[in-house]
Amino acid sequence: MTEPTIRVVLADDERMVRTALRAILSAEPDLEVVGEAATGAEAVSVVREAAPDVVLMDVRMPEVDGIRATEQILAGLPEPPRIVVVTTFENDSYVYDALRAGAAGFLLKRADADALVQAVRLVARTDSLLFPSAVRALATEHARVHAAPPAWVSGLTGRESEVLRHMAGGLTNAEIARRMGVGPATVKTHVAAVLAKTGTRDRTQAVIAAYEAGFMNVR
Amino acid sequence: MTEPTIRVVLADDERMVRTALRAILSAEPDLEVVGEAATGAEAVSVVREAAPDVVLMDVRMPEVDGIRATEQILAGLPEPPRIVVVTTFENDSYVYDALRAGAAGFLLKRADADALVQAVRLVARTDSLLFPSAVRALATEHARVHAAPPAWVSGLTGRESEVLRHMAGGLTNAEIARRMGVGPATVKTHVAAVLAKTGTRDRTQAVIAAYEAGFMNVR
DNA sequence: AGGCCGCTCCCCCGTGCGGCGGAGCGGGAT
DNA sequence: ATCCCGCTCCGCCGCACGGGGGAGCGGCCT
Numbered sequence: 001m002t003e004p005t006i007r008v009v010l011a012d013d014e015r016m017v018r019t020a021l022r023a024i025l026s027a028e029p030d031l032e033v034v035g036e037a038a039t040g041a042e043a044v045s046v047v048r049e050a051a052p053d054v055v056l057m058d059v060r061m062p063e064v065d066g067i068r069a070t071e072q073i074l075a076g077l078p079e080p081p082r083i084v085v086v087t088t089f090e091n092d093s094y095v096y097d098a099l100r101a102g103a104a105g106f107l108l109k110r111a112d113a114d115a116l117v118q119a120v121r122l123v124a125r126t127d128s129l130l131f132p133s134a135v136r137a138l139a140t141e142h143a144r145v146h147a148a149p150p151a152w153v154s155g156l157t158g159r160e161s162e163v164l165r166h167m168a169g170g171l172t173n174a175e176i177a178r179r180m181g182v183g184p185a186t187v188k189t190h191v192a193a194v195l196a197k198t199g200t201r202d203r204t205q206a207v208i209a210a211y212e213a214g215f216m217n218v219r
Numbered sequence: 220m221t222e223p224t225i226r227v228v229l230a231d232d233e234r235m236v237r238t239a240l241r242a243i244l245s246a247e248p249d250l251e252v253v254g255e256a257a258t259g260a261e262a263v264s265v266v267r268e269a270a271p272d273v274v275l276m277d278v279r280m281p282e283v284d285g286i287r288a289t290e291q292i293l294a295g296l297p298e299p300p301r302i303v304v305v306t307t308f309e310n311d312s313y314v315y316d317a318l319r320a321g322a323a324g325f326l327l328k329r330a331d332a333d334a335l336v337q338a339v340r341l342v343a344r345t346d347s348l349l350f351p352s353a354v355r356a357l358a359t360e361h362a363r364v365h366a367a368p369p370a371w372v373s374g375l376t377g378r379e380s381e382v383l384r385h386m387a388g389g390l391t392n393a394e395i396a397r398r399m400g401v402g403p404a405t406v407k408t409h410v411a412a413v414l415a416k417t418g419t420r421d422r423t424q425a426v427i428a429a430y431e432a433g434f435m436n437v438r
Numbered sequence: 439a440g441g442c443c444g445c446t447c448c449c450c451c452g453t454g455c456g457g458c459g460g461a462g463c464g465g466g467a468t
Numbered sequence: 469a470t471c472c473c474g475c476t477c478c479g480c481c482g483c484a485c486g487g488g489g490g491a492g493c494g495g496c497c498t
Contacts, residue, residue, distance in 0.1 A: 118341045125334050157474060170424035172454070185477045192456070202456070202484090204423045205389035211430045376444060391484070404447045411486070421454085421486070 006124045009035040009050055009081070011043035011066065012058040017109075021056060024113045031120060040064025044072050047081060053124045055083045056107070059094045067094065070101040082123040150213050152197045160197070163190040168207045168216055225343045228254040228269055228300070230262035230285065231277040236328075240275060243332045250339060259283025263291050266300060272343045274302045275326070278313045286313065289320040301342040369432050371416045379416070382409040387426045387435055 008025055010018045010033060018036050025031045035050035037043035041064045047055060055073070059066040066085055074080045084105040085098040095106055104123045107116065156164065159180075166176040173191060177184040191203065200206045210216055227244055229237045229252060237255050244250045254269035256262035260283045266274060274292070278285040285304055293299045303324040304317040314325055323342045326335065375383065378399075385395040392410060396403040410422065419425045429435055 112344070115341065115344050118337055118344070122334065122337045122341050125331070125337070159475065167423070168427060170419070170421075170427050172421075174454085182475085183477060185479095186475070188456080189476075192458095195456075200389070202389075202391075204386070204426055207423055207426060208387060208389050208430075211427075378445065393484085401445085402447055404449095405445070407486080408446075411488095414486080 005032045006030055006054060006120060007032055007034045007050065007052040008120060009033070009037065009043070009047055009052040009055045011037040011040070011046075011055060011061065011069065012086070013038050013061045014058075017058070021116070024116055025120065028117055031117065038062075040066060040069035040072075043069045044076070047073050048077065052081045054120050055081050056120070057083050057085050057103070059085055059087045059098065067097045067101050070098065070103055074102045084119060084123055146214060146217070149215070150209075152199070152209075153213055153215060155197050156194065160190050160194050163187060164194050164198075164206060164210055164215070167191070167194070167203050168210045224251045225249055225273060225339060226251055226253045226269065226271040227339060228252070228256065228262070228266055228271040228274045230256040230259070230265075230274060230280065230288065231305070232257050232280045233277075236277070240335070243335055244339065247336055250336065257281075259285060259288035259291075262288045263295070266292050267296065271300045273339050274300050275339070276302050276304050276322070278304055278306045278317065286316045286320050289317065289322055293321045303338060303342055365436070366433060368434070369428075371418070371428075372432060372434060374416050375413065379409050379413050382406060383413050383417075383425060383429055383434065386410070386413070386422050387429045 008031055010021050012018050012021070015038075018038075022033045022036070025033055034052055035046040037046045038061070040061045043055070043057065043061075043066075044064070057066040057070055061069070064072070070083050070085065073083065082104040083102070084107050085094070085103040086107045086109060087094055087098075088109050098106055105119060107119055111119070162180065163176060166179060171179065173187045174184055177187045180187070191206075194206055195201065195203075198206050198209045200209055227250055229240050231237050231240070234257070237257075241252045241255070244252055253271055254265040256265045257280070259280045262274070262276065262280075262285075263283070276285040276289055280288070283291070289302050289304065292302065301323040302321070303326050304313070304322040305326045305328060306313055307328050317325055324338060326338055330338070381399065382395060385398060390398065392406045393403055396406045399406070410425075413425055414420065414422075417425050417428045419428055
């Protein structure tokens with residue numbers, strides 16, 4: 001099984017990291033590091049020239065971060081390389097952004113040399129371990145569901161949030177009053193405040209806003 | 220770099236597939252097929268005895284399908300193997316179920332031998348290419364968002380669905396009437412029908428029901 | 439020919455809701 | 469000591485809403 005050489009570009013703002021990665025990958029006869037970049041912008045141009053098969057892309061980089069660089073590379077080239085995004089921590093929210101941007105894989109820096117090499121080989125040859133398409137669909141959806149909450153969310157007082165939650169539970173003002181142990185007039189006041197702060201005109205629109213804002217997904 | 224042998228179990232109801240997989244994997248010195256199973260139930264017991272590092276699990280199998288077998292294996296063993304779910308088609312909805320069940324990877328049957336071998340090696344050594352945790356979170360969320368729609372959805376007439384959609388857009392009856400080019404009385408009739416069919420008492424609850432049912436995610 | 443159903447529209451009635459303005463109270467900040 | 473703010477309530481008003489009726493029309497099925 002004679003394989004063609006896999007051409008790799010490294011994008012990381014730390015020279016030491018690049019050196020380490022180069023050392024690891026160069027030890028493999030079938031892998032060749034054909035370029036390095038220290039910024040996202042640099043990565044885009046280096047990739048354009050070197051036409052690699054795989055890019056190891058750090059998320060945190062000056063000028064243009066790894067996510068945007070990934071987007072630009074995938075958008076700008078007819079046959080873009082497979083991009084593996086590299087980061088330090090697992091619970092990084094960049095994960096989702098990276099996948100949505102079209103990254104083929106996601107690698108931890110604490111991964112050992114062996115895993116790294118095999119990940120590169122794998123993404124270079126196939127897209128069938130965890131379809132990017134499927135993962136991207138999931139990530140897109142995640143973004144839709146967990147969209148950035150509007151400003152009004154933080155503007156609500158404790159009581160107002162409580163009332164809004166009950167409104168979104170389908171309760172009438174009287175029911176909310178009973179549940180909260182206050183008078184109906186008080187609830188009306190809170191409702192009015194919620195409508196004002198959410199910029200809505202009636203409880204239905206307020207509930208819609210709550211859902212759209214992901215207000216109901218919290219906690 | 221002397222590696223310990225990677226122990227693999229094959230679970231597929233077609234003998235030919237198992238044979239083919241065995242042939243491919245056995246050609247690699249660092250891989251060893253230590254068991255085969257033709258059903259999901261068999262897979263669970265074989266895995267329990269053979270204690271493999273990796274399981275290649277077909278989704279469609281008699282008795283217990285690959286998804287449930289995956290769940291049972293992961294739930295029942297203190298140090299479960301990494302499970303790669305194998306299927307034929309990409310747009311298979313099993314993808315999400317498999318990931319939610321805790322599969323470490325997802326492989327297409329049309330993947331070539333090389334990709335297969337490397338996928339096995341990769342999942343055996345690391346979990347850092349596309350964290351299962353991240354992917355599982357996404358899959359779980361996907362399931363939550365795309366939950367099975369209630370029966371009433373199919374019971375709504377075309378006009379009623381239209382009205383509900385407008386209700387969930389925050390419109391009043393009069394506005395809906397204008398947008399639909401009908402009289403307000405007609406809208407009221409449709410609204411009444413929607414409330415009856417959704418089992419809700421006012422438009423707010425109906426809108427909530429629409430959101431909860433994923434009615435707003437369709438198209 | 440008759441029946442069912444979806445769509446259209448009508449009237450009446452009670453009420454939950456939202457807008458408006460006002461008020462008292464306690465706590466934290468300045 | 470003063471002010472602001474969150475929470476608690478009050479009355480009044482107009483209206484959109486929802487419930488309960490009924491009715492005509494066209495299409496589909498039998």
